[in-house]
Amino acid sequence: MQAFTILTSTFVPLPIENVDTDQIIPARFLKATTKDGFGKNLFRDWRYENNDETKPKADFVLNQPQYSGKILVAGKNFGCGSSREHAAWSVLDYGFTAVVSSFFADIFKNNALNNGVLPITVSDEFLQKIFAQNNTSELTIDLAKQTITIDATGDQETFDINIYKKTCMLNGYDDIDYLLSIRSDIETFEKQESQTP
């Protein structure tokens, strides 16, 4: 997993609420057996007319070259629905390493963190301030300080992340490294449980 420290980037605005994982990556693209190549199908049915890659929908933000960057900014309840981690893989493979919203669905949030994509929950007001920026405006995310800043205006908010996950993200560690390190504790737990009357 790639470590995440400080990121300064323009952003792609997606001011839609309740973006579900079927929109992020439709089920028909879940037939892969690897984690690669999902980016080209990110928001597939919002991106193309009749599923045809030669017919991009001009009004969809990913088809508007003036918007680019490593940060996706979306309306509240982003990532609701299915537990498919393919949604987080699509976001990452497309080139986003942070997603900003005023509310995230739980499973998507965990999946993102497990893949080095930082989900940042901001207030509704701050989200609207970001949406009010133009396409050249940059955001700076500092994970160590837990801050997100709109560089042009200096507006800043702090965000929550649990210390364990923060350490993992800052260093690029994953949970499996940790779980493997405590296998003897797990085996002891199993023995105790099997002896419980």
Added chain:
Amino acid sequence: MAKTLFEKIWDKHIVKTIEDGPSVLYIDKHFIHEVTSPQAFKGIEKRGLKVFRPDQVVATADHNVPTIDQHLPIKDELSRIQVQQLIENCKKHNIVLYGLGHPFQGIVHVIGPELGITQPGMTIVCGDSHTSTHGAFGAIAFGIGTSEVEMVFASQCLLQSKPKLMRINIEGELNKGVVSKDIILYIISKISASGATGYFVEYAGSAIRNLSMEARMTICNMSIEMGARGGMIAPDEKTFEYIKGRQFAPGKLQWDKKIAEWSQLYSDKDATFDSEININAGDITPMITYGTNPGLGIAITGSTPVTDSIPDEGERKNIIKALQYMGLEAGKPLLGMPVQHVFIGSCTNSRIEDLRLVASVIKGKKKNQNVHVMIVPGSQQVAKQVKEEGLDKIFEAAGFSIRQAGCSACLGMNEDKIPAGEYCISTSNRNFEGRQGAGARTLLASPLTAAAAAITGVVTDVREFLS
């Protein structure tokens, strides 16, 4: 100290807690399927690991399988490879697989309970958000991502922060024509598709206690549709009776001990919840959704919202967008609107009791000629029971297409898709844009309401069919 049902099970499964961080939660049962497991197997293999506790893993093929001619090789190449890889992975790692052709094959959340694998007091996970279904037995059951599937393969544990706890009490008698699907659609319509995010929900009250196990599973199944990690119901005599004698249920020697243990699984009288909601069962009528998330539901006799009068701008835009996708007008009733498809199936409503409900409405009748009706039993065992009870004759006489077990048109991963622009009354759990096929328009409802629409060809109040 007084504990909730959730806390009693959670506390018993904590291996250790990281300071200021998550807890290491021990997992009793891990269900896997073909779609969310291949990358996890690759992951542990890359680390040079074997599955740590293969005896606690159960596999089936459901999401991506065809529902006709399952004895033949799968036509779609990518699907075939994915199913084949599950077979190879299970063999390599000594995991029991109920694959295509096996008498126990079926939707993972249907077979777990019907085989007696799902039991009270357990922690259960699966790479599928509807794992909450198993909570109906008084288990902590929730959906996980593929990285987490890999964690459980590697260690039989997950790192989890304790969620907040919510209790939803539903008291009173249900009205005629109202079944458990209506209860859960009603709850989600009241608290929204994100109303329980961050919570684990316990359903309680007389209306819940009066439900069968199948009906309880339908309710817990859709907990995720209001954002909850899971839903659960305290086990009782009905739970024990359901489990008794099933394939993997505790045997005679253990039974009394298990019952004593399971009987302790309830929220103590003084236990506290972070949030509590009270619902009067009598307020619930048959429900249907009109929009593109499961929270956008109304009474079957109701109308779509008048969008001008929605004060919150975000919500207004959201509903306008949903109505546009659905091809519906604001402020109009749905009753009488033609539908082209009826889908009866999915981990929400494909159990024998659901199919009996459908049969009770359509017996002796024929489907409307303009409607295509697909009925997909949740498992091979349900399909067998359908035959034994003669329900297949009723479905065939009505002109329904009876399929083989799988997730099917709930998520349209296989060829069972709804064409763009057409309407489908579906007993499944999600009405997201394109969920049942690109451009498909889904109206979620109960098996009773779906059956009524199959006969009339239009959105119908099933109470007209019930004497």
